[in-house]
Amino acid sequence: MRAAILVEGVSDSAALHALAKRQGRDLTAEGVEILVMDGATNAARYLREYGPAGQGLKLAGLFDEAEERFFRLGLARAGFEPGPETEDLEELGFYVCRADLEDELIRAVGAEQVLRIVAAEGEERSFRTLQRQPAMRDKTLLHQLRRMMGGRSGGKERWARLLAEAVPLDRVPRPLDMVLARL
Incomplete structure (x- = not known):
């Protein structure tokens, strides 16, 4: 695995897998794994484990609007420097669903x-x-x-x-x- 997409739940994973397949992508062959965190409150743990201080994978993520604070805090704790705006999170590869998936x-x-x-x-x-x-x-x-x-x-x-x-x-x-x- 070279990269991971962090998602809150299985519905996010199901949607991304279906879309990737429709786009002709084989995420497994590409070394990209979708990691289900079982809720945004686990973002800090996953970001530490898989980010630069852990496995050093290239990371991206998807989260619901109401959960932005958990990703922002998790990114900060994992050594990233998220700015104050949602757009700053996008620069790091983390994207918000308004209101949800x-x-x-x-x-x-x-x-x-x-x-x-x-x-x-x-x-x-x-x-x-x-x-x-x-x-x-x-x-x-x-x-x-x-x-x-x-x-x-x-x-x-x-x-x-x-x-x-x-x-x-x-x-x-x-x-x-x-x-x-x-x-």
């Missing part, structure tokens, strides 16, 4: 196409039930879709892979495209 993918694929995927996966009835719940009735379609994706065990991973397989390659969300291009 699911949000990025739904916007890139388009809500109507996502609904077609939901139907094709046999989940339309379940999704319509979720939409009728009192807490969901006034929410946007984007919010409802994001909620559905995280509502079941393994759901985020499943939907991340399906949406990454469906997104037009010229509409891949910027943070996913950039993190793959970095390594």
Whole structure:
């Protein structure tokens, strides 16, 4: 392994693997591994272990907007010098999903196409039930879709892979495209 992409969870890994495959890349053959940290709070440990003070790998990463502080702190503790802006993290190879991976993918694929995927996966009835719940009735379609994706065990991973397989390659969300291009 010569390089690693640090990600918060298995859904990020599933999306990146699917996109890399669609781009004709074999990450394993290239010596690039996607490391699932099981949450952004583990960023410091992974950055120390795999960064310059540890294995000395070339690193990049992907994180949700709400988790930026953990990556910033982790980078500082691992000997990197992250500046105060999100763009400073990008210069180091770490990219933010606004608001999260699911949000990025739904916007890139388009809500109507996502609904077609939901139907094709046999989940339309379940999704319509979720939409009728009192807490969901006034929410946007984007919010409802994001909620559905995280509502079941393994759901985020499943939907991340399906949406990454469906997104037009010229509409891949910027943070996913950039993190793959970095390594």
